[in-house]
Amino acid sequence: MASIRSLFCDLKRAATRIATGLSSRLAGTLDALRYPTRREVIGTLLAVPAVLLLYVLILIPFTPSISNIRKASSEQPAQVLSADGKKLAEFKQSNREWVALSEISPQVINALIATEDHRFYDHFGLDWRRTAAAALNSFSGDRQGGSTLTQQLARNLYPEAIGRAPTLTRKIKEAITALKIEAVHSKDEILETYLNTVPFLYNAYGIEMAARTYFDTSADQLDVLQSATLVGMLKGNSYYNPVLNPERALQRRNTVLKQMVKREKLTAKQFDSLSKKPLRIDFERQTEPPGPAPHFARQLRKWLIAWADRNGYSIHGDGLVVRTTIDSRLQAAANQVVTRQGNGLQNIANAAWGRRSAWSTDSSLVQVFIRESPEYGAAIAMGRTPEQSMQELQADKAFMLALKRQKTLIQIGFLAIDPRNGHVKAWVGSRDFEQEAFDHVQQARRQPGSTFKPFVYGEAFRQGASPDDRLIDQAVEIHVGDTEVWRPTDGAPPSGEAITLSDGLAYSKNTITAQLIEQVGPAKVAKLARHMGVRQSKLEAVPSLALGTSPVTLKEMVAAYGTIANGGGYLEPLLVTRIEDRDGQVIEEFSPEDADIALEPDVAYTLLDSMRGVINRGTGRDIRTRYGIRADVAGKTGTTQDNADGWFILMHRQLVAGAWVGFNDSRVTLRSDYWGQGAHSALPIVGGFFANALRARLIDPGVRFAAPEDSGLWARIRDWFRSLLSPEPVAEPKPQRSVKPARKQEPREEPATPAPAVLPPQPQGDPLQEKIDQIMTESNEAEPLQTDPSPAEKVETLR
Structure with a gap:
C-alpha cells in the first residue's frame, strides 16, 4: 500500500515539473511575439511567400494540363454518319x-x-x-x-x-x-x-x-x-x-x-x-435540329458514352467519327410513311373522339383522366375537395382541350433491320421527336397480339408438328386456375371443321392457336421466344401468352422475326460498324457475333413458309393486292383487345421491318373495328416502306428465302429446274465474329377475309409445277407503289 502511494507521489511531481516547463516556454514565446527581433521579423516575412509558393507548386498538378487546354479550346463533337455517309447527328456538349x-x-x-x-x-x-x-x-x-x-x-x-x-x-x-x-x-x-x-x-x-x-x-x-x-x-x-x-x-x-x-x-x-434607345429584344429559343433519326441517335449516344468512358475518349471534344448501320435512304422512306399514315390515322382519331358522346365530362373514362392529371392533384393539395376539383377542371376549357389532345394523339413505332447481320437500317420512335421524345421502339412495352403467334407455331414445329396437321375449329375452354377458365374466341363462331396449322396461322385463328399452346406448353413457348429475341421483357408462361398478352417492345419483336429470316439464328441488333478518330484512323470496328441458334434451319424455314400464307392469302394479303409487292416475303399482323394496339411485321431475306400503332394510354383506342386492326393501321406503314425500298432497289426483289439443302434425287431435279427458270442466286454474306472493345386482356385478331366457314381440302397438284410457277411469279420485279386511300375518306364509317 505504501509503495502505491509513493508511486502516485512521484507521478504527481513529474507532472508538475512538465507543466512548469511548458508554462515557462509558452511565456517566452509570447514575449518573443510581443518584442520580435529584426531577424525574426525578416524570417517571418520571407516565410509567407515561401509557403504560398510551395502551395502554388503543389496545386499545379491539379490544374488542367496544356494538352487538355488545347483539346478544350478546339472542341470537336462526335459526328454520327449513316452507312452511306450522310450526317445523322452531332454530339455537342x-x-x-x-x-x-x-x-x-x-x-x-x-x-x-x-x-x-x-x-x-x-x-x-x-x-x-x-x-x-x-x-x-x-x-x-x-x-x-x-x-x-x-x-x-x-x-x-x-x-x-x-x-x-x-x-x-x-x-x-x-x-x-x-x-x-x-x-x-x-x-x-x-x-x-x-x-x-x-x-x-x-x-x-x-x-x-x-x-x-x-x-x-x-x-x-x-x-x-x-x-x-x-x-x-x-x-x-x-x-x-x-x-x-x-x-x-x-x-x-x-x-x-x-x-x-x-x-x-x-x-x-x-x-x-x-443610351436613350430601347432594348428591342427579338427573343426565340434556339433548338438543335433533331436530325433524320433522333430516337436512334439518342440510343446511340448512351452506348457511345459508355464506350468512350471505357476507352478514354470524349464524345464532345475528340472529333470521333461514328459510322452507323442506318441507311439514310431507308430512314427517309420510314420517316415519310410514318408521317403519312400517322396524319391519316390522326384524322380518324379526331373524328372518333370529337363526338360529344366520346369525350364528355360525363364520361367515366374522361373523369378518370382528370383525376390522374397533375392539375387535379395540385387542386387537392390546395385544400379543395374532390368534387370541387373535378368541377373546376371540367369547366376549364383550355385544360380539357389540352387533356384531350394529349390522350388522343396517335403514336407510331417503326424499326427495320438486316436479318443477315443485325444491322439496324431505319428507326422511328414516334411521329414527332420534338413533341414526343418517348421511344416506342425500345422503351414502350405493349401487348403484341397475334404477332406473338409464330412463337407458338415455331415451338410446335420444333416438337415435330407439320403445317399440314389439323385441329378442329371449335370452342375452347382452358382452366388456368381453380375457378378461372380462359375462353378465346375469333371474330366469327367456330366452324367445327378441321383446319391445318398453316391455315390457322395464315388466318390467325385464336381457337387453333389456343389448342396448340396447350399441347406444346406455355413455358416452352416463352423459352423459345426468349431465345429468338424477346430477351428483356418478362413473358408470363400462361395459355393466353399464345395471343400476345405479355407486353414486349417493338425492337424485341423485329429482332425475333429477324431470327426466323436468318434461318433460326439470333443476332443482336447492331448500331455501329466503325469508330474513327478526327484524322480518319480506325479506332475500333464492330461486326456481329456468331448467330445464337434458336431454331434449327429446317424448323425456321417451315415456320417462315407457313407465314408466307399470311401474306399470300391471309390477314396480310394487302401486301400483295394493295402494295403490289411480288418479292418473297412473309409476315404477321396483330391486334389487341378493343383495337388498342395494331402491329405488323414483314420479313424479306435482306430486310425485316415492323410497325406498332396506338396511343400512349392503352385505354384510348381508334374506336373503329376497321382502322383499329393491325392490317389497316400498321400494315400500310410497312407496306409503303417495303414498296419504296424495292422500287429503289435498296433490297433485291429477286432474292428468295432458301430452304435448307437436302440430298437425294428430288433435290437434284428441283435444283436443275431452278437453274433453267430462275436467275443466278444472290450470294448472301455470312455474319462475321464481332470485334469488341476491351389483369390481362384477350387480344383479338382482325377478321380480314378469314378462312371460309368450311375449309375444303387443299388440292393436291403437281408439287414441282407449283414450285416452278411460284418461282416464276415471285421473281418478278415489285410493282410501283400504289396510292393509299386517305384515312380521312373513311371517317364516315365512324358515324
Missing part, C-alpha cells in the same frame, strides 16, 4: 455554333474588352493592378471581381477542375490555368474561344447562339446596342436577363456604353443618342 473571330462583330469585341478587361492585350493572363485594386476594395467592403478574360475562360472551360467557390485555392488554380492558356494561345485565339464558350441562358452558348436567341441575327451583324446588351449579361446572366428583367438589362447596357466611351470606343455624343 452544348447548344453552340463555333464562329471565327473574323465572323464576330467588332462592336462585340470593343464592348467586351472595354468592360471586362481593358488591359487584355497588355497582360499575360493576370492583371496585377486590377487584382490588387479588387482586393483593396473587397477589404473595404466593396467586393469586386478582378479576373481577366483569360481567367474567366479558364473557369468556363474547366468548372469542375477549378471550381466556383470563392476560396484562395480556386483563385490560385484559376491563375495557374490562365497562365497556361496564355502560354499556348494567342490573344485572338483566347478571345475567339471565350466568345464561343460563354453561356447566355436558355441553352445558348457562345456569341452566335446568343445573337440568334435574343436578336434573331448572326454574330457578325450585331450592332453596338445589341453587343452592349449581350456583354452586359456577362456580369450576371439571370440578374441582367433582358427577357425577364428588361429595366436592369437596359441600365447594364448603358453602363457598358459608358465604359466604351471611357476607353475611347464611342464618343460622348454617340452615347447620348444610343
Whole structure:
C-alpha cells in the first residue's frame, strides 16, 4: 500500500515539473511575439511567400494540363454518319455554333474588352493592378471581381477542375490555368474561344447562339446596342436577363456604353443618342435540329458514352467519327410513311373522339383522366375537395382541350433491320421527336397480339408438328386456375371443321392457336421466344401468352422475326460498324457475333413458309393486292383487345421491318373495328416502306428465302429446274465474329377475309409445277407503289 502511494507521489511531481516547463516556454514565446527581433521579423516575412509558393507548386498538378487546354479550346463533337455517309447527328456538349473571330462583330469585341478587361492585350493572363485594386476594395467592403478574360475562360472551360467557390485555392488554380492558356494561345485565339464558350441562358452558348436567341441575327451583324446588351449579361446572366428583367438589362447596357466611351470606343455624343434607345429584344429559343433519326441517335449516344468512358475518349471534344448501320435512304422512306399514315390515322382519331358522346365530362373514362392529371392533384393539395376539383377542371376549357389532345394523339413505332447481320437500317420512335421524345421502339412495352403467334407455331414445329396437321375449329375452354377458365374466341363462331396449322396461322385463328399452346406448353413457348429475341421483357408462361398478352417492345419483336429470316439464328441488333478518330484512323470496328441458334434451319424455314400464307392469302394479303409487292416475303399482323394496339411485321431475306400503332394510354383506342386492326393501321406503314425500298432497289426483289439443302434425287431435279427458270442466286454474306472493345386482356385478331366457314381440302397438284410457277411469279420485279386511300375518306364509317 505504501509503495502505491509513493508511486502516485512521484507521478504527481513529474507532472508538475512538465507543466512548469511548458508554462515557462509558452511565456517566452509570447514575449518573443510581443518584442520580435529584426531577424525574426525578416524570417517571418520571407516565410509567407515561401509557403504560398510551395502551395502554388503543389496545386499545379491539379490544374488542367496544356494538352487538355488545347483539346478544350478546339472542341470537336462526335459526328454520327449513316452507312452511306450522310450526317445523322452531332454530339455537342452544348447548344453552340463555333464562329471565327473574323465572323464576330467588332462592336462585340470593343464592348467586351472595354468592360471586362481593358488591359487584355497588355497582360499575360493576370492583371496585377486590377487584382490588387479588387482586393483593396473587397477589404473595404466593396467586393469586386478582378479576373481577366483569360481567367474567366479558364473557369468556363474547366468548372469542375477549378471550381466556383470563392476560396484562395480556386483563385490560385484559376491563375495557374490562365497562365497556361496564355502560354499556348494567342490573344485572338483566347478571345475567339471565350466568345464561343460563354453561356447566355436558355441553352445558348457562345456569341452566335446568343445573337440568334435574343436578336434573331448572326454574330457578325450585331450592332453596338445589341453587343452592349449581350456583354452586359456577362456580369450576371439571370440578374441582367433582358427577357425577364428588361429595366436592369437596359441600365447594364448603358453602363457598358459608358465604359466604351471611357476607353475611347464611342464618343460622348454617340452615347447620348444610343443610351436613350430601347432594348428591342427579338427573343426565340434556339433548338438543335433533331436530325433524320433522333430516337436512334439518342440510343446511340448512351452506348457511345459508355464506350468512350471505357476507352478514354470524349464524345464532345475528340472529333470521333461514328459510322452507323442506318441507311439514310431507308430512314427517309420510314420517316415519310410514318408521317403519312400517322396524319391519316390522326384524322380518324379526331373524328372518333370529337363526338360529344366520346369525350364528355360525363364520361367515366374522361373523369378518370382528370383525376390522374397533375392539375387535379395540385387542386387537392390546395385544400379543395374532390368534387370541387373535378368541377373546376371540367369547366376549364383550355385544360380539357389540352387533356384531350394529349390522350388522343396517335403514336407510331417503326424499326427495320438486316436479318443477315443485325444491322439496324431505319428507326422511328414516334411521329414527332420534338413533341414526343418517348421511344416506342425500345422503351414502350405493349401487348403484341397475334404477332406473338409464330412463337407458338415455331415451338410446335420444333416438337415435330407439320403445317399440314389439323385441329378442329371449335370452342375452347382452358382452366388456368381453380375457378378461372380462359375462353378465346375469333371474330366469327367456330366452324367445327378441321383446319391445318398453316391455315390457322395464315388466318390467325385464336381457337387453333389456343389448342396448340396447350399441347406444346406455355413455358416452352416463352423459352423459345426468349431465345429468338424477346430477351428483356418478362413473358408470363400462361395459355393466353399464345395471343400476345405479355407486353414486349417493338425492337424485341423485329429482332425475333429477324431470327426466323436468318434461318433460326439470333443476332443482336447492331448500331455501329466503325469508330474513327478526327484524322480518319480506325479506332475500333464492330461486326456481329456468331448467330445464337434458336431454331434449327429446317424448323425456321417451315415456320417462315407457313407465314408466307399470311401474306399470300391471309390477314396480310394487302401486301400483295394493295402494295403490289411480288418479292418473297412473309409476315404477321396483330391486334389487341378493343383495337388498342395494331402491329405488323414483314420479313424479306435482306430486310425485316415492323410497325406498332396506338396511343400512349392503352385505354384510348381508334374506336373503329376497321382502322383499329393491325392490317389497316400498321400494315400500310410497312407496306409503303417495303414498296419504296424495292422500287429503289435498296433490297433485291429477286432474292428468295432458301430452304435448307437436302440430298437425294428430288433435290437434284428441283435444283436443275431452278437453274433453267430462275436467275443466278444472290450470294448472301455470312455474319462475321464481332470485334469488341476491351389483369390481362384477350387480344383479338382482325377478321380480314378469314378462312371460309368450311375449309375444303387443299388440292393436291403437281408439287414441282407449283414450285416452278411460284418461282416464276415471285421473281418478278415489285410493282410501283400504289396510292393509299386517305384515312380521312373513311371517317364516315365512324358515324
